[in-house]
Amino acid sequence: MDGLLNPYWRIQRRLARNKFLNQVKEEASEEFLKILLQFLRFCSYLDEYLRQNIGTSKWKIELRSEDKDIRVLAEFENGHVKPRELEPNEQVVPPANASVVFKNPEAVKNFLLPPGGLQGRRDVLRSYLNNEIRLEGNLNYVYRFGFLATHLQRHFLLPSG
Numbered sequence: 162m163d164g165l166l167n168p169y170w171r172i173q174r175r176l177a178r179n180k181f182l183n184q185v186k187e188e189a190s191e192e193f194l195k196i197l198l199q200f201l202r203f204c205s206y207l208d209e210y211l212r213q214n215i216g217t218s219k220w221k222i223e224l225r226s227e228d229k230d231i232r233v234l235a236e237f238e239n240g241h242v243k244p245r246e247l248e249p250n251e252q253v254v255p256p257a258n259a260s261v262v263f264k265n266p267e268a269v270k271n272f273l274l275p276p277g278g279l280q281g282r283r284d285v286l287r288s289y290l291n292n293e294i295r296l297e298g299n300l301n302y303v304y305r306f307g308f309l310a311t312h313l314q315r316h317f318l319l320p321s322g
Contacts, residue, residue, distance in 0.1 A: 193269060194224055194233040198244030201313060205241050211312055212240030214305075222306050223247070223257040227264055227295075235306070259298035259306070268293035273310055 215237045225232040232247035263269050272288040288294045
């Protein structure tokens with residue numbers, strides 16, 4: 162079935178990629194996180210290596226601002242991603258395996274994007290050591306998410322065909 166939907170997911174990936182690149186140029190916001198997770202979702206349908214690294218187990222990671230104005234949940238299961246926007250006081254049941262709490266919108270970009278643009282190398286610990294983020298829960302999931310975000314760079318550096 163994935164083979165039949167491949168052209169659809171390629172078009173969706175191209176649209177999400179263009180939206181994401183435009184959002185990177187602007188100030189980081191909730192839209193930035195939603196578009197990034199949508200791009201991860203589309204790439205999970207096209208990239209076998211990405212599906213294998215997401216794994217078959219079910220896990221969740223929550224990305225939120227310190228004041229809870231921005232809250233996005235990514236649910237990973239069977240090699241695919243389901244992003245979801247959360248209300249400020251909404252309870253996640255069962256709770257997320259890990260949470261990344263950002264002090265300000267600029268910290269989102271510093272955490273999710275490498276220094277020097279998409280050509281650079283990401284480092285999950287950089288934002289943590291600069292006290293821009295706070296990590297909660299199982300750090301293995303944060304590092305796994307960091308690896309997936311780093312793998313997404315490959316899709317930005319490839320031609321958009």
